[in-house]
Amino acid sequence: MKIGIITYHRAKNLGGMLQAYALQQVLNEKVGDCEIIDYRNKKFEDQYRIKKISEEKNIKNKVKNLLLKRKNVQFEKVRDEFNSNIQNISKEQYNEVNIEEANEKYDLFVTGSDQVWNTQLNFNDLNYFLKFVKDDKKKNSYAASFGKSNIDDNEKEEIIELLNTFNQISVREEAGKKIITENAKKQCEVVLDPTLLLNKSRWEKLIVENERLEKEKYIFVYIIAPTPSLLNFARKLGKEKKAKVICFHNGYQRYSGVKNLNKVSPIDFLNYIKYAECVVTSSFHGFCFSVNFHKEFFYELDINKKNNNSRLITLAKKLGLENREIVNGAAKNNDKIDYNIIEEKLNNQRQQSMNFIMKLGKGESK
Numbered sequence: 001m002k003i004g005i006i007t008y009h010r011a012k013n014l015g016g017m018l019q020a021y022a023l024q025q026v027l028n029e030k031v032g033d034c035e036i037i038d039y040r041n042k043k044f045e046d047q048y049r050i051k052k053i054s055e056e057k058n059i060k061n062k063v064k065n066l067l068l069k070r071k072n073v074q075f076e077k078v079r080d081e082f083n084s085n086i087q088n089i090s091k092e093q094y095n096e097v098n099i100e101e102a103n104e105k106y107d108l109f110v111t112g113s114d115q116v117w118n119t120q121l122n123f124n125d126l127n128y129f130l131k132f133v134k135d136d137k138k139k140n141s142y143a144a145s146f147g148k149s150n151i152d153d154n155e156k157e158e159i160i161e162l163l164n165t166f167n168q169i170s171v172r173e174e175a176g177k178k179i180i181t182e183n184a185k186k187q188c189e190v191v192l193d194p195t196l197l198l199n200k201s202r203w204e205k206l207i208v209e210n211e212r213l214e215k216e217k218y219i220f221v222y223i224i225a226p227t228p229s230l231l232n233f234a235r236k237l238g239k240e241k242k243a244k245v246i247c248f249h250n251g252y253q254r255y256s257g258v259k260n261l262n263k264v265s266p267i268d269f270l271n272y273i274k275y276a277e278c279v280v281t282s283s284f285h286g287f288c289f290s291v292n293f294h295k296e297f298f299y300e301l302d303i304n305k306k307n308n309n310s311r312l313i314t315l316a317k318k319l320g321l322e323n324r325e326i327v328n329g330a331a332k333n334n335d336k337i338d339y340n341i342i343e344e345k346l347n348n349q350r351q352q353s354m355n356f357i358m359k360l361g362k363g364e365s366k
Helices: 014-030 042-046 059-085 099-104 153-163 174-183 200-204 228-241 266-275 284-292 306-319 339-360
Strands: 002-006 033-039 089-094 108-111 138-141 218-223 244-249 278-281 297-299
Touching (some): 002 014, 014 033, 014 266, 014 284, 033 099, 089 099, 174 306, 200 266, 218 266, 228 244, 228 278, 278 284, 284 297, 284 306, 306 339
Parallel strands (some): 002 108, 033 089, 108 138, 218 244, 218 278, 278 297
């Protein structure tokens, strides 16, 4: 059986690349011959394009765009190296015009993980709902996310119609399950993000053994959108633990009192997590990999995008880690995490998620 995954493998996001890798690995081991479909949504990729310096009249914005462009070029390089050397990606490239040709190659399609069902993010590309897949093929989702708590009325009918053609549906958050069960005539399971299906030893195989990128004791800060409260918390924690603070984020800004990282590959990211004294993050995958590597960590929710918090809230509740949240610049709890308890809960969740994956190849009726 040939399996094709459609996901955001080309997003400028470390977590996006690593979740795609993990899902491909697990499906290949448990279900059948699997690869990531090299599907390229032009609008999705163009959103990362920085306005040409010559097009920008404001001097301040010229400098900002120059810095962002340099960082984007660096990220595209590490992404393409990872996709070429580590990921198992189709030789064929597909787009909105020729994606139906993928039906000739694959028997089973899986959409996910990540926010593949966030139509604002992918510019209403319904191919992530497997619109292009023919009726005689198996259609499934794994840990798909809407990235919001409801479907817009103007797109609900078509999306629900597509979801009702799926063989199996699983989502990443409780909010997604609520959308499915209230609108579609389908059962739905909440499963783990693919990055949590591979344990610590599996991820360590990607890291060069005993090769620390940072020799000194450090706090690793991984954030999508930096906030003063989180950065101040990390600086204070660094002083308490007598450790330097290393920070990586998607923006162009450089922050005082920390070591700012410009270029971090997915493998570098794993290395920084593994050897950190502690991790401070506002990223869902920062949370996931802190757990995978049994790190002491703290996380902050995004107060500006409350709908995006559902994935973090769902996982924190499942593992009993709600007390690691940073609120108003302070941690709810500083006690050492008991990873014996966390691993027991995580292994139970892994088994449930693996049970769902095993159903994908059985072709149960739609």
